[in-house]
Amino acid sequence: MAAEEKLIKGCCKGKRNYQKQLYDLYKQKLFVVCLRYARTRLDAEDILQEAFIKIYANLKNFRQECPLEAWMKRIVINTALNHNRGKLYQFPAKDIDDMIDYLPDEEFTLSNFSLKELLHMIQSLPDGCKEVFNLYIDGFKHKEIAEKLNISEGTSKSQYARAKLLLQNMIKKNESESYEHVQRGSF
Amino acid sequence: MSTSKEDRFKEEWQEAFENAAAEPSPLVWSKIDQSLTHKKTAGIWLYGGASVLALLILSAIGWFWLGFKEQKQTSSSQLQNTHADQAAIFGNAPKENKHFSVPKQAVEPHRTPGIQDKEIESPAFQKIPAANPKNSKNPLSQQSDLVLQTKDLISQPLKNYADSNAAPGSNPKYKEALENELPASEIKNSSDKDIQMIISSPFQEKFIGLVHKSPEIKNLELQNINSKSEPTYWISASFTATHYQSGIQSNLNAYFDEYTNAHQLNGLNEEAFFKDLQEDSQNRFSYALNLEAGYRLNRHLQLRTGLQYLNAQNLQTTNAWFTDYADGKKYAILNEMTQGNIALLHLRDAILHHPDFQSGSGSLLNLSHFNENQSISLKQQYKFLSVPLELGWTLNPGRIFSGRVALTAFTGLSVDVFLNSRYANDRLANNYTFDSETAFRKLSLRGKIGLQLEYRHNAHWSTIVEPTYSRTLHSLHPSSDYLSLRPQYWGLKMGLKYAFF
Numbered sequence: 001m002a003a004e005e006k007l008i009k010g011c012c013k014g015k016r017n018y019q020k021q022l023y024d025l026y027k028q029k030l031f032v033v034c035l036r037y038a039r040t041r042l043d044a045e046d047i048l049q050e051a052f053i054k055i056y057a058n059l060k061n062f063r064q065e066c067p068l069e070a071w072m073k074r075i076v077i078n079t080a081l082n083h084n085r086g087k088l089y090q091f092p093a094k095d096i097d098d099m100i101d102y103l104p105d106e107e108f109t110l111s112n113f114s115l116k117e118l119l120h121m122i123q124s125l126p127d128g129c130k131e132v133f134n135l136y137i138d139g140f141k142h143k144e145i146a147e148k149l150n151i152s153e154g155t156s157k158s159q160y161a162r163a164k165l166l167l168q169n170m171i172k173k174n175e176s177e178s179y180e181h182v183q184r185g186s187f
Numbered sequence: 188m189s190t191s192k193e194d195r196f197k198e199e200w201q202e203a204f205e206n207a208a209a210e211p212s213p214l215v216w217s218k219i220d221q222s223l224t225h226k227k228t229a230g231i232w233l234y235g236g237a238s239v240l241a242l243l244i245l246s247a248i249g250w251f252w253l254g255f256k257e258q259k260q261t262s263s264s265q266l267q268n269t270h271a272d273q274a275a276i277f278g279n280a281p282k283e284n285k286h287f288s289v290p291k292q293a294v295e296p297h298r299t300p301g302i303q304d305k306e307i308e309s310p311a312f313q314k315i316p317a318a319n320p321k322n323s324k325n326p327l328s329q330q331s332d333l334v335l336q337t338k339d340l341i342s343q344p345l346k347n348y349a350d351s352n353a354a355p356g357s358n359p360k361y362k363e364a365l366e367n368e369l370p371a372s373e374i375k376n377s378s379d380k381d382i383q384m385i386i387s388s389p390f391q392e393k394f395i396g397l398v399h400k401s402p403e404i405k406n407l408e409l410q411n412i413n414s415k416s417e418p419t420y421w422i423s424a425s426f427t428a429t430h431y432q433s434g435i436q437s438n439l440n441a442y443f444d445e446y447t448n449a450h451q452l453n454g455l456n457e458e459a460f461f462k463d464l465q466e467d468s469q470n471r472f473s474y475a476l477n478l479e480a481g482y483r484l485n486r487h488l489q490l491r492t493g494l495q496y497l498n499a500q501n502l503q504t505t506n507a508w509f510t511d512y513a514d515g516k517k518y519a520i521l522n523e524m525t526q527g528n529i530a531l532l533h534l535r536d537a538i539l540h541h542p543d544f545q546s547g548s549g550s551l552l553n554l555s556h557f558n559e560n561q562s563i564s565l566k567q568q569y570k571f572l573s574v575p576l577e578l579g580w581t582l583n584p585g586r587i588f589s590g591r592v593a594l595t596a597f598t599g600l601s602v603d604v605f606l607n608s609r610y611a612n613d614r615l616a617n618n619y620t621f622d623s624e625t626a627f628r629k630l631s632l633r634g635k636i637g638l639q640l641e642y643r644h645n646a647h648w649s650t651i652v653e654p655t656y657s658r659t660l661h662s663l664h665p666s667s668d669y670l671s672l673r674p675q676y677w678g679l680k681m682g683l684k685y686a687f688f
Contacts, residue, residue, distance in 0.1 A: 016220070020216065113203070136197065
């Protein structure tokens with residue numbers, strides 16, 4: 001904790017070696033967050049860069065009421081949302097109840113998938129429901145998501161349900177493809 | 188679906204990403220480092236420049252104010268000395284007079300030796316006492332009256348005498364003075380009004396010369412007249428039709444070096460590697476709305492400030508690309524230079540939305556389906572709110588068409604506050620709007636010059652026409668070393684001006 005405080009103080013003073021240390025410490029974890037929200041790796045790098053500049057500029061306002069990583073992650077998420085603003089497709093006005101009816105009621109696991117495959121699945125989602133899904137798994141409630149994205153709570157729920165449906169379909173498809181691949185390979 | 192299943196799905200994804208890590212490109216830190224350095228330097232320049240500008244303006248105002256104060260004191264002192272000189276000429280200065288009193292201390296201590304000596308020797312001064320030796324009970328009193336009346340005639344030529352009810356030729360003071368300078372036929376039957384007319388004519392110069400031979404005093408009096416015809420404050424409202432150029436400048440060599448170093452690519456031929464950014468800019472309708480106020484510091488110099496709303500847009504095309512010899516494909520160089528440079532970000536998105544675009548692997552965009560000569564067009568729009576501060580120099584105060592036309596050269600700086608930027612092309616479904624600080628500088632400085640032609644309809648109202656040119660002094664966004672955006676604006680300002688006296 002003392003090392004973290006020292007790091008924060010150094011960054012606040014604008015010392016480049018401390019800023020680099022902070023970057024090295026958190027870049028990999030935060031980059032995954034960026035990759036989830038971005039459409040491409042290049043976009044993710046842009047978001048990471050923009051977010052770190054904001055982090056350095058606002059670090060003096062960090063009151064240590066929450067862990068530094070959580071605070072930084074929040075900035076990364078906000079930067080990503082801002083970065084994607086205007087690029088979101090129109091949210092389809094589909095009712096939540098209709099979506100729930102289609103949800104498959106199957107057990108699943110993600111442990112068989114690599115990070116690259118998981119990211120690919122999320123990045124394949126339409127922009128609107130991708131934002132909602134990412135925010136939801138980052139711990140935001142539907143009400144908070146609605147406020148952040150300037151949509152209704154119902155839309156947030158329906159977009160999450162849509163994302164869930166699409167992801168489950170992708171998981172199922174990938175599982176069957178890999179099964180076929182294994183089958184072909186074995187013979 | 189039950190809540191537990193909902194949570195299970197969420198938890199599964201949260202766990203999957205809990206300890207996930209991915210390595211970003213080494214270029215990211217390099218760009219952060221550059222942005223931090225640039226921000227620091229830009230801040231110093233911006234605030235330093237603004238401080239110097241404020242200091243210069245304050246110094247200029249202070250200098251002119253002190254100059255005026257000094258000039259005013261000199262004027263007052265010289266007039267007092269003139270009266271004292273008059274008293275000295277006629278030997279005995281009266282202590283009090285019904286028209287004016289000469290202060291005691293003004294008679295001796297405030298005399299200007301140069302002026303006094305010169306005027307005592309002047310034959311013109313010697314004529315005055317000779318003009319009325321018979322009728323004058325108190326020659327000094329008569330001459331003092333004459334000095335005062337003449338001064339009144341200079342500064343208020345039509346005020347006191349036009350409405351005079353006096354009988355023709357009834358004022359002995361003027362008559363006596365004129366008898367020495369005009370033939371009797373010209374004075375005969377003349378009224379005070381006639382005399383006033385004569386004094387307003389070229390004779391005025393001669394007549395004044397009888398009393399005030401000092402050119403310094405004469406200049407002060409003339410300056411007094413002219414200063415009354417120049418307005419002190421003014422306001423104006425105008426519209427500027429503007430031609431806008433984005434002013435993109437690229438330094439692809441530096442980018443190439445950094446890119447190849449970061450990716451450990453050696454032995455690549457720089458010239459064959461990339462084609463330089465070929466950018467073309469076509470003007471779209473751009474304009475500015477101006478509300479300005481000005482203060483005239485003297486006959487030539489004036490200070491102008493106000494508020495300007497600037498809406499600039501253009502159509503930009505580019506066909507920049509580079510070849511990656513690793514796979515022999517062409518890549519849009521724009522995609523590699525995006526961060527911190529919104530112009531490229533625009534173009535990258537234009538590429539992303541191109542119907543021929545196919546997403547490639549990794550961080551580079553595969554443009555193998557692009558014709559290398561194919562260009563991408565993008566409409567850009569920028570909005571600013573500006574506060575200009577300019578100094579103007581009037582080249583011809585009151586010299587053309589009886590002072591109706593004035594030509595003033597302006598130069599100064601403008602602080603531009605970025606509002607937002609929109610861009611679109613034919614292929615994009617949505618127009619994108621940027622208003623974040625990171626995309627563009629919130630504040631930028633712009634240098635301005637202009638030549639204003641002003642036509643005065645009457646004492647208060649004027650029409651103004653002003654060709655203008657301005658250029659942003661630094662890149663509009665926190666750019667890298669590779670690329671900068673310094674827009675230029677050519678404009679024609681047209682508007683109305685109202686002057687206060």
